[in-house]
Amino acid sequence: MRAVVKGVFVVLMAAFLAVAITAQEKPGGNAEAAKVKNPVAMSPDSIAAGEAIYMKRCRGCHGREATGGPPKEAGDHEASNLVDDKWDHGSTDGEIFYVIRNGVPPELVMEPWDDRLSETDTWNIVNWLRSKAKK
Ligand code: HEC
Numbered sequence: 001m002r003a004v005v006k007g008v009f010v011v012l013m014a015a016f017l018a019v020a021i022t023a024q025e026k027p028g029g030n031a032e033a034a035k036v037k038n039p040v041a042m043s044p045d046s047i048a049a050g051e052a053i054y055m056k057r058c059r060g061c062h063g064r065e066a067t068g069g070p071p072k073e074a075g076d077h078e079a080s081n082l083v084d085d086k087w088d089h090g091s092t093d094g095e096i097f098y099v100i101r102n103g104v105p106p107e108l109v110m111e112p113w114d115d116r117l118s119e120t121d122t123w124n125i126v127n128w129l130r131s132k133a134k135k
Pocket of ligand 1: 111
């Protein structure tokens with residue numbers, strides 16, 4: 001009897017762990033990235049720099065107003081609206097920074113930009129998106 005109880009306990013623990021691990025992998029944020037604070041103040045200079053880079057690198061898919069839509073290069077993948085309050089991969093500055101630098105796997109239609117953007121420029125884009133979202 002004891003062995004049966006122990007067996008049930010082990011199975012329950014395994015099920016619990018499986019659920020916990022799956023929950024972590026779901027889209028909807030990244031607890032580690034969320035802890036990262038934006039080190040770049042939201043100054044007019046930062047916002048202007050962010051806008052310039054966005055227009056060069058991101059507009060083709062996310063649109064001039066950053067409202068997303070079907071991007072020309074992205075096939076059936078809708079590019080996300082970046083100025084509403086719905087975030088699929090986390091809403092904090094740290095999480096947005098993480099997505100821009102690392103892309104969205106597994107397809108990576110949203111590519112990683114860490115090889116082409118400095119960290120400061122990535123924060124500048126985050127600041128520009130924040131300033132637009134407020135309007
Ligand atoms: C080739 C098209 C393409 C380009 C260029 C592109 N993106 Fe994306 N982006 C996407 C797609 C598609 C998604 C949705 C990915 C998903 O959720 O599967 C996305 C998602 C995102 C997200 C996550 C949004 C959310 O709801 O969590 C952010 C932030 C983002 N992009 C920012 C940027 C920035 C900043 C740039 C420029 C440096 C950029 N993207 C360039 C296609 C693109």
